[in-house]
Amino acid sequence: MGRIIFYEDKNFQGRSYETSSDCAELTSYLSRCNSCRVESGCFMVYERPNYMGHQMLARRGEYPDNQRLMGMSMSDCIRSCRMIPMHRGQFRMRIYERENFGGQMHELMEDCDNIMDRYRMSDCMSCNVMDGHWLMYEQPHFRGRMMYMRPGEYRSFREMGMSGTRFMSMKRIMDM
Numbered sequence: 380m381g382r383i384i385f386y387e388d389k390n391f392q393g394r395s396y397e398t399s400s401d402c403a404e405l406t407s408y409l410s411r412c413n414s415c416r417v418e419s420g421c422f423m424v425y426e427r428p429n430y431m432g433h434q435m436l437a438r439r440g441e442y443p444d445n446q447r448l449m450g451m452s453m454s455d456c457i458r459s460c461r462m463i464p465m466h467r468g469q470f471r472m473r474i475y476e477r478e479n480f481g482g483q484m485h486e487l488m489e490d491c492d493n494i495m496d497r498y499r500m501s502d503c504m505s506c507n508v509m510d511g512h513w514l515m516y517e518q519p520h521f522r523g524r525m526m527y528m529r530p531g532e533y534r535s536f537r538e539m540g541m542s543g544t545r546f547m548s549m550k551r552i553m554d555m
Contacts, residue, residue, distance in 0.1 A: 381420015385412040412457040421463045423527045470511030478535040493519035503546045515546040
C-alpha cells in the first residue's frame with residue numbers, strides 16, 4: 380500500500396493532506412499543492428483535477444518543489460493523484476498503429492525504447508494493456524510527456540484528450 384503527503388507550500392510547508400488512494404480533486408483538502416513526499420509506493424500526479432493534464436510518476440522520495448517534479452512551469456500545483464498498485468507477474472501490452480486496434484500490431488512484454496527502430500511503426504494510436512502497469516512516452520528513449528496506462532482497452536488516444544501526441548516508447552512500472 381502506498382502513502383503520499385501533499386503540502387500547500389514548497390519545501391513541505393503549510394497545511395498537509397495524506398492519502399493512500401486515488402484523489403480526483405486535491406483542492407477539496409488543500410487550497411493548493413506545491414510539494415509532496417512519497418512515503419511508500421508509487422503515484423501518478425496530475426496538474427489538473429480528474430487525472431487530466433500533464434502527469435508525472437512520483438516514486439518514494441521527497442519533492443520539495445513541484446516545478447522540478449512536473450518538469451514544466453505551466454502549472455505550479457498538483458490537482459489530482461492516482462496510486463499505482465504493486466504488480467507481480469508478467470507484463471503484456473499490445474500496441475496498434477491506428478485507432479480501434481487497426482494497422483500493425485505488436486505485443487510487448489518488456490520495455491521498448493523506440494517503436495520506430497524496433498517495429499518500423501511511426502505511430503501508436505491505440506493499445507490493449509493485458510497485464511501490468513505501463514508508462515507511454517511521446518519521444519523515444521522514455522522522454523517527453525508521459526501517460527499512465529493501467530490494464531484495459533484504449534481504443535483512441537485522440538479521444539482521451541491526447542490529440543496530436545504520438546507515443547514512441549513504452550516502459551513497465553516495476554518495483555515500487
